[in-house]
Amino acid sequence: MSTPYEEALAGTLIDRTIREKIVLVAVALPGDDEEMVEASLDELALLVDTAGADEVARVIQKRDAPDHTWYIGKGKVDELKELCLALDVDTVVFDNELAPSQQYNLEKLLGRTALDRTAVILDIFGQNAHTMEGKAQVELALLRYRLPRLRRGKNAKMSQQRGGVGARFGGGETKMEVDRRRIMRRINKLEKDLSALAETRALQRQGRRRSGLASVAIVGYTNAGKSTLLNQLTQSGVLTEDRLFATLDPTTRRLALPGGEPVLLTDTVGFISRLPHGLVESFKGTLEVAALADYLVHVVDVTAPDPEGQIAAVHEVLREIEASAVPELLVFNKADADPIAAKELVESHPGSVALSARTGEGADVFLRTIGDRLRSLSVVYELVVPYDRGDVLASIHREGEVVSVGDGETEWTIRARLSDASAGRLDEFVVGDDAPADDRASADTDRSDAEPSEETL
Numbered sequence: 001m002s003t004p005y006e007e008a009l010a011g012t013l014i015d016r017t018i019r020e021k022i023v024l025v026a027v028a029l030p031g032d033d034e035e036m037v038e039a040s041l042d043e044l045a046l047l048v049d050t051a052g053a054d055e056v057a058r059v060i061q062k063r064d065a066p067d068h069t070w071y072i073g074k075g076k077v078d079e080l081k082e083l084c085l086a087l088d089v090d091t092v093v094f095d096n097e098l099a100p101s102q103q104y105n106l107e108k109l110l111g112r113t114a115l116d117r118t119a120v121i122l123d124i125f126g127q128n129a130h131t132m133e134g135k136a137q138v139e140l141a142l143l144r145y146r147l148p149r150l151r152r153g154k155n156a157k158m159s160q161q162r163g164g165v166g167a168r169f170g171g172g173e174t175k176m177e178v179d180r181r182r183i184m185r186r187i188n189k190l191e192k193d194l195s196a197l198a199e200t201r202a203l204q205r206q207g208r209r210r211s212g213l214a215s216v217a218i219v220g221y222t223n224a225g226k227s228t229l230l231n232q233l234t235q236s237g238v239l240t241e242d243r244l245f246a247t248l249d250p251t252t253r254r255l256a257l258p259g260g261e262p263v264l265l266t267d268t269v270g271f272i273s274r275l276p277h278g279l280v281e282s283f284k285g286t287l288e289v290a291a292l293a294d295y296l297v298h299v300v301d302v303t304a305p306d307p308e309g310q311i312a313a314v315h316e317v318l319r320e321i322e323a324s325a326v327p328e329l330l331v332f333n334k335a336d337a338d339p340i341a342a343k344e345l346v347e348s349h350p351g352s353v354a355l356s357a358r359t360g361e362g363a364d365v366f367l368r369t370i371g372d373r374l375r376s377l378s379v380v381y382e383l384v385v386p387y388d389r390g391d392v393l394a395s396i397h398r399e400g401e402v403v404s405v406g407d408g409e410t411e412w413t414i415r416a417r418l419s420d421a422s423a424g425r426l427d428e429f430v431v432g433d434d435a436p437a438d439d440r441a442s443a444d445t446d447r448s449d450a451e452p453s454e455e456t457l
């Protein structure tokens with residue numbers, strides 16, 4: 001018996017026995033730079049390839065505005081149909097987001113499946129989710145996408161009979177109402193499950209906070225080398241691939257910084273330009289790791305066609321998930337493949353570092369930098385430590401910067417610059433700090449539920 005997830009993907013998995021032939025379509029609106037439209041289509045071709053199909057042609061139309069009915073002009077749809085017949089094309093994929101009605105009209109006229117960028121991304125996500133939460137998030141996004149498109153089931157017959165990309169988002173028209181109700185019930189169930197998982201995660205997070213470890217999230221454009229970096233630094237066996245969205249499920253590992261201070265490093269899902277809003281919504285559980293981190297390591301691929309554009313796209317997603325306020329360290333990766341580009345990018349982004357996650361070159365500077373950055377977030381705390389707790393004095397020296405040590409009758413009074421995390425861990429010895437009033441309020445709240453505990457992952 002198949003699980004609901006398998007069922008949700010049943011119409012959605014690529015038929016591996018054929019590689020579908022795909023025509024890519026884009027509309028250039030006034031103000032769109034032609035090169036950018038081409039670059040965006042190159043990326044769409046990569047997405048299509050990752051999903052398991054082949055680009056056989058691309059069509060670009062300049063328009064003042066998208067056509068309400070077809071997105072492109074009617075004349076262009078006719079041309080597109082000719083092209084599909086001539087090249088035996090299975091599916092057309094638009095780089096722009098199609099309204100359900102436009103998708104329906106296009107399929108009716110073309111006699112084959114019409115998809116948009118969002119559908120292709122959803123498809124890749126569907127193939128790459130492995131954990132329970134990842135699968136629930138993907139299924140939710142897929143069902144939300146499919147719901148307003150249910151009626152188009154009878155279209156694109158050819159593609160549906162053959163399976164493949166096109167079959168993925170269709171529904172049976174005869175049982176449309178039944179399907180709709182079923183999907184809505186399933187959406188409700190998934191939303192409930194995901195919010196229960198969010199609660200579990202909040203508890204885990206509380207545990208981590210108590211353990212006092214600073215959290216660092218690795219973010220960046222898809223394929224930038226985030227997982228390779230995590231592996232390089234922590235010898236984890238996270239899957240790395242020259243494919244888009246290889247990672248959907250977050251992995252957290254403990255990493256010791258050069259000063260000895262441990263941090264939690266999390267590798268997570270990559271971003272892309274115009275990441276579908278529905279996916280961001282469904283993946284908020286996974287994405288919140290960035291918003292809640294103490295620091296972001298923003299990995300950029302220096303060999304990408306437009307690294308600056310990718311940085312901007314990542315910043316846009318960070319804004320959408322409310323992670324803009326978290327400080328970031330820009331890391332220019334794949335310096336081994338293009339050292340000159342890496343050097344130029346570092347020069348134009350003061351404070352950034354370059355490295356090769358693959359060879360490890362530059363990792364030492366990176367680690368020192370992130371250590372310094374985390375320390376600079378720190379506050380001067382006053383601690384009272386009994387003379388018989390030399391171990392505590394040693395950890396203060398190791399993790400922070402000691403400003404002064406006063407000797408008392410039975411104890412040292414130490415002023416030291418500590419990260420929030422270290423202060424949390426040393427909570428029982430802290431008697432005061434010089435944080436600004438509101439910071440202190442939040443630091444106190446954070447620490448109020450802290451108790452000395454083993455560091456836990």
Ligand SMILES: Nc1nc2c(ncn2[C@@H]2O[C@H](COP(=O)(O)OP(=O)(O)OP(=O)(O)O)[C@@H](O)[C@H]2O)c(=O)[nH]1
Pocket residue numbers: 220221222223224225226227228229239240241242243244245246247248268269270271333334335336337355356357358359
């Ligand atoms: N030359 C070179 N290739 C690298 C480097 N780091 C990563 N790569 C390659 O880039 C590709 C993507 O690496 P990943 O680590 O999977 O990238 P990611 O950012 O985790 O990608 P997603 O999880 O798909 O978003 C793989 O083929 C890596 O081998 C590097 O420093 N140099």
Ligand SMILES: [Mg+2]
Pocket residue numbers: 226227228239240246247268
């Ligand atoms: Mg990855």
